[in-house]
Amino acid sequence: MKIAVIGAGITGLVSCKYCKEAGFDVVVFEKYYTIGGTWVYTKDSKVNDLSHQTSMYKNLITNSPIEVMGFRDFEFPSICDKSYVSWKEVVEFLHDYAENFALMDFIRFGHIVTKIEPQNDKWRVDVQNLDGCESFCEIFDAIFVCNGHFSTPNMPSIEGIEYFQGKTLHSKEYDNPEMFQDQRVLIIGAGPSGIDLTFDVSKTAKQIALSHHSKILKDIFPANVHQLPDVTHIASDGSVNFLNGNSEKFDAIIFCTGYNYNFPFIGNECGLKMDNNHITPLYKHIMHIEHPTLFFIGMTNVTIFTHLIELQIQFSLKILLKRIELPSKHEMYQELNHEIEDRIGKGYSGRRMHQLWPDYMRNYIDDLVRIGALNGIKPVLLDIYDESRALSTAHPKETWYKLLHSVAMQSVLHRPIFQRTPIC
Secondary structure, three states: OEEEEEOOOHHHHHHHHHHHHOOOEEEEEEOOOOOOHHHOOOOOOOOOOHHHOOOOOOOOEOOOOHHHOOEOOEOOOOEOOEOOOEHHHHHHHHHHHHHHOOOHHHEEEOEEEEEEEEEOOEEEEEEEEOOOOEEEEEEEOEEEEOOOOOOEEOOOOOOOHHHOOOEEEEHHHOOOHHHHOOOEEEEEOOOHHHHHHHHHHOOOOOEEEEEOOOOOOOOOOOOOEEEEOOEEEEOOOOOEEEOOOOEEOOOEEEEOOOEEOOOOOEOHHHOOEEEOOEEEOEEOOOEEOOOOOEEEOOOOEOOOHHHHHHHHHHHHHHHHOOOOOOOOHHHHHHHHHHHHHHHHHOOOOHHHOOEOOOOOHHHHHHHHHHHHOOOOOOHHHHHHHHHHHHOOOOOHHHEEEEEOOOOOOHHHOOOOOEEEEEOO
């Protein structure tokens, strides 16, 4: 069986590894000339086209501790007194992973997949080779979509944005705080990027306003940061107006408003629907119900990412090997519709339809493990992830996790199985 993997970021590398171990003929198509996907820093290149830049910036530190960023058979190396590391250390880890499992020979660098199309029970994959500017097609039995979801910025529409007289940019364009020396900066969005950039830009900015609709984040920001509710509009004099009636002027606006899933190589004939980042029809957020040889890896978000994608890939391979008895299409659609209704009832919007933590992560993992007869994720790792998320707005990156029990056992869950040590 011949499998195409689209992308050589984390999900693509892990897909390649497991496909190789299963004895499949696997080819990975990667548009860049290196592995790592979104973790690759491109801001120092001469490429100005935003579509060819990654979201990585100079001072980025991981949002998850390294204790939960490794893999079942290849752990992230322990770093003394530190759980949150730079993008450089992640890239080094991924290169070590690729070398350890001899993956590089399976990757075609500088190759962009331009279209995939179902042909009977197989797939036609159209590819452009950037080196020779030549295009060609190949036939595959299955496809693993691993192109990530941090490449296409989500830019909200703000009334009067044309009146703003300063610089506007998405967090994808951000590189370093020196860009905003002594400026008044508005940061919109208090997700991981918004909080990270608030800390980073505060090193040089004169003043920062963090606009968001979450609860006020107390006692975590420097003195030159204040918080405001959502923006209502920008007035004709360029001042920014907020829901609480405040009006302020800024030199720059940074939109930390997330990303849109984007699959430009998937045409209408594939029957994929996407509404506000909600991808359907997928069974278990992975397999296309109408095309059970098309798999989307890592589309779930806010979760213990590396360990979960291992389960998703193993689950997908068991489907290909017919070691999982799939429900009927009718039953899969019923399950999908039930989950959508449940999520709507809990207040999840379209953009959160693939979000797992906090309400769905453990049950989702249990489902994959049960249906696929897979080895689960160590409970200690799930506990560390839970705590790191709970602390995500309270200096989490000043925390160091030290594992006290490396073996997962339910019997030790009532005892401390890791310790969290604040770094002085």
